[in-house]
């Protein structure tokens with residue numbers, strides 16, 4: 001069964017799963033070691049998370065993305081996917097257009113790259129076009145600045161199947177695997193919840209509210225609308241929740257039956273955040289369209305950072321793209337607050353107790369978690385709270401937040417077997 005993804009194209013799958021065929025394929029190829037970001041993007045390309053991309057972008061595609069927010073064929077696309085390499089290394093290994101090279105990650109074979117084009121692109125211009133700023137206080141700008149001086153465009157084929165380490169193995173699905181899962185569940189509509197957080201009740205209600213919106217007018221006889229929690233797994237900064245806690249706490253919310261088993265599931269997706277606000281919101285929509293989702297919720301300041309974007313830029317951007325360029329529908333949500341007058345979690349677009357309502361402040365929740373003070377059930381589910389503590393001990397060297405020590409010692413999310 002083949003499934004259709006973004007740009008009305010069949011989900012890309014460029015994977016050689018037989019080790020003997022893979023060994024044959026990589027024999028004698030020049031080798032280049034890649035960073036974590038490139039490794040994650042190779043996996044995404046090869047399994048179709050980035051459909052219709054079959055490889056890293058050519059210069060013309062990068063330019064079209066920067067100037068028109070499309071690929072050269074006119075398909076909506078908002079973030080350049082580039083393979084960067086030092087000119088020195090290209091010279092040293094006499095790599096040229098037309099070559100196929102083997103990409104290594106931690107000294108293990110990962111993928112082949114068929115070099116179609118070796119080119120340069122102004123990184124500052126790229127940052128300005130995608131992020132709307134060149135201010136180095138913006139983490140996305142720093143990421144663009146750190147790219148090496150030369151880019152390679154060309155098709156990627158995975159030659160080694162990444163092995164996800166526990167607890168991530170339970171949450172890893174390729175787009176085709178997710179589609180099969182949705183078909184089995186009988187879901188007709190699937191709303192994506194993108195997260196990099198351990199869920200408090202505000203997040204839980206975001207999901208519940210978005211489920212109501214997506215379910216809309218469907219008959220009640222059979223529930224056909226599901227929620228896909230899609231945890232973004234990527235590079236971490238100190239103070240972020242540890243990846244293990246994010247996925248396991250979302251699963252705990254499910255297991256503690258705050259969601260029915262037949263309307264909710266948790267998954268992970270590999271992605272290095274660019275914090276590009278509205279353009280990243282478009283990108284997340286494309287990613288989840290490829291996963292088979294029909295709806296995607298966007299809250300306040302989605303994928304933003306500091307005060308670089310208006311909190312609702314990521315809502316407005318969906319009105320600015322051509323009709324029909326995206327099949328997934330945005331569900332635009334305001335904030336869920338705790339209201340002591342209503343005595344419930346309430347929507348900022350509903351209850352008028354604006355003086356009494358309390359925000360789910362990340363700082364407040366964080367200090368409760370740090371002090372191990374169990375918050376009220378209406379703010380943070382006790383089962384989730386216990387799970388955060390368990391994850392802190394089991395994975396986080398005592399803390400559910402990334403510390404320098406955790407970042408240095410953590411077990412990798414995935415590894416590659418020897419071929």
Ligand SMILES: [Zn+2]
Pocket residue numbers: 339340341342343346351352353
């Ligand atoms: Zn109220």
